[in-house]
Amino acid sequence: MLNSGISVLFEGINLQRLLIGLLATLRVALISVLISIILGIIIGIIRTSKNKLIQIPFRIYLELFRIIPILVWLFVIYYVIPANFDINLSSEVVALIVFSLWGTAEMSDIVRGAIISLPKHQMESSKALGLSPVQMYRFVLIPQAAKRSIPPMINLITRMIKTTALLTMIGVIEVIKVGQQIIEVNNLQYPTASFWIYGIIFFMYFCICFPLSRFSRKLEQKWAA
Amino acid sequence: MSQQVPILQVKGLIKKYGDKAVLNGVDLQVEKGKVIAILGPSGCGKSTFLRCLNGLEEVQGGDILLDNQSLINKSTNWRTVRQRIGMVFQSYDLFPNLTVMENILLSPLKVQKRSREEVEKQAKELLERVGLADRANDYPRQLSGGQKQRIAIVRALCINPEIMLFDEVTASLDPEMVREVLDVIAQLAEQGMTMLIVTHEMNFARLVADEVIFMDKGKIHEQAVAEEFFSNPQTDRAKQFLNILQF
Amino acid sequence: MENLTFDWQYMIDVLPHYKTALWLTVKLAFIGIAFAIIVGLICSVIQYFKIRVLSNVVQVYLEIARNTPLLIQLFFLYYGLPKAGVTLSGELCGIIGLTFLGGSYMAEVFRSGMEAVTKSQIETGKAIGLSNLQLMRYVIIPQAFSYSIPGFSANCIFLLKETSVFSGIAILELTNTTKNLMGIFYKTNEALFMLVIGYLIILLPLTLFLTWLERRVRHAEFGN
Numbered sequence: 001m002l003n004s005g006i007s008v009l010f011e012g013i014n015l016q017r018l019l020i021g022l023l024a025t026l027r028v029a030l031i032s033v034l035i036s037i038i039l040g041i042i043i044g045i046i047r048t049s050k051n052k053l054i055q056i057p058f059r060i061y062l063e064l065f066r067i068i069p070i071l072v073w074l075f076v077i078y079y080v081i082p083a084n085f086d087i088n089l090s091s092e093v094v095a096l097i098v099f100s101l102w103g104t105a106e107m108s109d110i111v112r113g114a115i116i117s118l119p120k121h122q123m124e125s126s127k128a129l130g131l132s133p134v135q136m137y138r139f140v141l142i143p144q145a146a147k148r149s150i151p152p153m154i155n156l157i158t159r160m161i162k163t164t165a166l167l168t169m170i171g172v173i174e175v176i177k178v179g180q181q182i183i184e185v186n187n188l189q190y191p192t193a194s195f196w197i198y199g200i201i202f203f204m205y206f207c208i209c210f211p212l213s214r215f216s217r218k219l220e221q222k223w224a225a
Numbered sequence: 226m227s228q229q230v231p232i233l234q235v236k237g238l239i240k241k242y243g244d245k246a247v248l249n250g251v252d253l254q255v256e257k258g259k260v261i262a263i264l265g266p267s268g269c270g271k272s273t274f275l276r277c278l279n280g281l282e283e284v285q286g287g288d289i290l291l292d293n294q295s296l297i298n299k300s301t302n303w304r305t306v307r308q309r310i311g312m313v314f315q316s317y318d319l320f321p322n323l324t325v326m327e328n329i330l331l332s333p334l335k336v337q338k339r340s341r342e343e344v345e346k347q348a349k350e351l352l353e354r355v356g357l358a359d360r361a362n363d364y365p366r367q368l369s370g371g372q373k374q375r376i377a378i379v380r381a382l383c384i385n386p387e388i389m390l391f392d393e394v395t396a397s398l399d400p401e402m403v404r405e406v407l408d409v410i411a412q413l414a415e416q417g418m419t420m421l422i423v424t425h426e427m428n429f430a431r432l433v434a435d436e437v438i439f440m441d442k443g444k445i446h447e448q449a450v451a452e453e454f455f456s457n458p459q460t461d462r463a464k465q466f467l468n469i470l471q472f
Numbered sequence: 473m474e475n476l477t478f479d480w481q482y483m484i485d486v487l488p489h490y491k492t493a494l495w496l497t498v499k500l501a502f503i504g505i506a507f508a509i510i511v512g513l514i515c516s517v518i519q520y521f522k523i524r525v526l527s528n529v530v531q532v533y534l535e536i537a538r539n540t541p542l543l544i545q546l547f548f549l550y551y552g553l554p555k556a557g558v559t560l561s562g563e564l565c566g567i568i569g570l571t572f573l574g575g576s577y578m579a580e581v582f583r584s585g586m587e588a589v590t591k592s593q594i595e596t597g598k599a600i601g602l603s604n605l606q607l608m609r610y611v612i613i614p615q616a617f618s619y620s621i622p623g624f625s626a627n628c629i630f631l632l633k634e635t636s637v638f639s640g641i642a643i644l645e646l647t648n649t650t651k652n653l654m655g656i657f658y659k660t661n662e663a664l665f666m667l668v669i670g671y672l673i674i675l676l677p678l679t680l681f682l683t684w685l686e687r688r689v690r691h692a693e694f695g696n
Binding site: 279280281303304305307308311312314316318320321322323331332335336337377380381384 | 590592593595596597598599600601602603606610611614615618
């Protein structure tokens with residue numbers, strides 16, 4: 001009954017297709033993460049300035065992504081841009097745009113937070129020891145800022161990977177879509193397929209995200225100083 | 226002169242953290258009404274010793290007798306013991322979400338189940354005595370360190386303990402506030418409260434204590450009547466310790 | 473560039489749909505958050521006191537809930553479970569999903585709140601004779617509550633936003649309603665504008681309330 005359904009996983013190239021779908025998901029995640037890290041660091045550093053003219057627009061940018069759910073953002077970009085600007089965007093591109101913007105916003109906040117949390121006396125002690133500004137950044141400030149940013153960064157990456165599940169709602173061919181196709185095709189032969197297919201997709205996400213969380217926690221413990 | 230059983234007896238107390246012995250066989254007899262100052266270098270086990278007496282630390286060997294009854298056995302209800310042996314800490318932890326009065330009333334009302342009328346009366350008297358009667362409805366964050374510590378003492382006293390333990394209670398205070406707290410402790414001594422005081426305030430110990438015990442490396446190194454100890458320390462270690470404090 | 477002006481009449485016409493959707497969103501979020509708080513409290517107490525066996529169960533639950541997307545959890549509940557004989561309404565699935573996911577986030581926040589209560593506060597409580605239960609009630613929980621508020625607020629907002637994911641299982645909350653309306657009327661700008669306003673209407677009062685809560689709890693706190 002239910003158990004017979006599990007063999008749908010091993011039927012033909014189903015499992016393979018699911019994994020390919022997963023790779024499509026991860027590809028979007030990976031590219032957006034890379035963009036977010038690079039831009040996020042730059043913007044994060046910029047945002048440490050006390051200048052209100054800089055602070056306010058960036059703050060609004062961040063809050064927009066904090067208030068509006070990512071799914072809504074996906075819909076907005078997916079529907080609004082083609083409707084108003086006569087550009088055709090594939091859903092993958094939409095996904096990349098939204099995820100990169102989101103990731104950059106959050107990353108900039110992490111970086112900024114890490115920088116301003118550095119104790120001031122670190123800078124003073126370094127100067128008192130005679131370090132040049134470059135040396136100070138290289139040996140004191142950047143390592144410490146990195147230690148404070150990396151766990152939240154990994155946390156953000158994990159969240160971004162989880163959120164890629166939403167891409168199915170704007171038609172990206174990723175693991176969930178593939179799963180749904182498999183379920184439909186095998187409906188007669190394996191009526192209980194949906195239990196197993198969604199089950200395994202659940203398991204796949206877990207297998208990706210759990211090691212990342214564990215790793216982040218180990219790092220945090222190691223750097224607990 | 227009748228021989229009375231000392232209210233508190235400690236016999237061969239042993240306390241270990243893992244393999245390391247923090248208390249290495251401590252013996253002490255405390256008679257009712259006596260004030261005992263406990264001195265010694267950092268890490269000698271003074272605070273640990275105090276914390277063993279009210280069950281905050283577990284003991285690996287030896288015995289503690291309160292009114293000739295052993296406290297070191299499985300059936301000891303430490304909650305009851307703690308109502309007879311009160312303790313005030315260095316970090317005058319008042320509960321921040323309660324007012325001064327609520328802090329003081331908490332244990333008498335909820336643990337000892339006494340009547341509110343009676344406890345409030347006692348609390349107000351005690352607050353008068355330490356000069357903080359007008360602060361009864363303030364929150365801890367509105368008080369200075371010295372005031373908080375005095376309230377912490379009142380809170381402990383309101384439970385009517387027979388013995389009071391003081392663990393370096395002035396160590397976290399600004400020098401100006403140390404005096405007001407020591408005054409309160411001196412008052413208690415005059416009224417005959419049995420006390421064990423761990424402190425670094427040598428002059429205070431000299432004036433207020435009946436006996437002094439000097440601890441080092443988990444043992445009592447020297448024990449004497451207070452005046453004797455300060456004017457005529459017997460052991461080298463004690464001499465060294467006292468010398469350090471005189472420039 | 474055409475279509476940059478809003479069709480206000482259309483927006484007024486579809487307002488009732490949005491009102492229903494908004495109300496449903498708030499309702500589901502509220503119930504989900506309430507259950508998440510309960511689950512979170514139970515889990516955090518279990519972890520704080522390191523209760524044998526249960527601690528491990530809770531740990532497994534937390535890892536699973538935090539490392540899988542809500543959408544998959546919902547799909548599994550809504551499409552998968554019926555095959556195993558358990559059929560639940562979309563809204564129930566949504567609530568279960570929010571509870572499952574939210575419970576883990578709340579558990580984390582409450583536990584770290586409890587652990588933030590200093591050892592000396594707890595020892596002082598013991599020294600005046602409080603029992604474990606009394607310690608919990610008079611010392612740990614009030615202070616833990618105050619320490620947890622920022623994380624708690626963040627979680628509430630997060631869970632509210634996650635209701636948008638319910639659109640994946642045909643629940644007519646804000647996002648889904650908007651999607652459907654866009655499918656019928658093609659007034660994408662207007663629809664999405666109202667969608668964003670819809671979330672703002674829910675989130676702004678919530679944020680104000682949570683900020684007020686934070687301030688009120690902070691008010692009675694923190695002497696040392």
